Amino acid sequence: MTMNEFRLRPDVLLNRLGVRRPSDIDLEAIAFHFGARVEYRSLESCAARIIGVDERAIITIDENSPEHRRRFSLGHELGHWLWDRGTFALMCKQTDLGETRQRGDTREARANRFAAELLMPRMLFREEARGRPITFDTVRYLSGVFRTSLMATSIRAVELGSYPAMVVLTGGRGRLWYWSGEDVPRYLQPRMVPGRDTSAHRIITGDFVATGAMEVDADEWFDHPDAENHVVMEDSVRSHGGSVLSLIWWKDESMLQL
Ligand SMILES: [Zn+2]
Secondary structure (H helix, E strand, O other), X not given: OOHHHHOOOHHHHHHHOOOOOHHHOOHHHHHHHOXXXXXXXXXXXXXXXXXXXXXXXXXXXXXXXXXXXXXHHHHHHHHHHHHHOOOEEEEEOOOOOOOOOOOOOOHHHHHHHHHHHHHOOHHHHHHHHOOOOOOHHHHHHHHHHHOOOHHHHHHHHHHHOOOOEEEEEEEOOEEEEEEEOOOOOOOOOEOOOOOOOOHHHHXXXXXOOEOOOXXXXXXXXXXXXXXXXXXXXXXXXXXXXXOEEEEEEOOOHHXXXX
């Protein structure tokens, strides 16, 4: 299998390297395997950078960032190395390394996608997530296993967890971003402003810090012709800058089959 194939299937690469458990994912060893040396230094103007010359590269990661961020940065730079190989130099800022920016065909989105696939390989993630509800308890457990951030892990849990689910980020003025799993129909978008009975609303208005997972009427979250006849599960927590991160999932999938 060539490097061009590995960049599309990091899980195959890991399998080839003998990775059987999440703790086997040794990013420095993978970098070494592909001719890249990794250095940790204090970086001022970016979060990570890569300088490639022919078959060799030097990747520098900001040593001051937390472990899950350093790992995501290294996965991201390895994505650049496998995709853009050759002679080039890139400085990646924290905004390029956004875990929420994995969609699209830009160079940065591609590198983010690669990082998520490398750090949380499909098979291993599915195994760990199997049968668990899509809650922050589950996400915290998985982020410990894979050493990834709450945000990156939430996205993966929604993609690969055992229930149809989505993750929604809401700010004071309404929805900022959301991501749904493949088994959630595309037309189903969360309301711009979650209903008053949602824990997201209660957290934003200051009534609660966090509520834990709870059942809520589906029309609190969705404009859907049949929403009033359904419920969804919701778990919300306060996130950065006063925003709220919510996991929404369906125990009963009948609402998704219309
Ligand atoms: Zn980058």
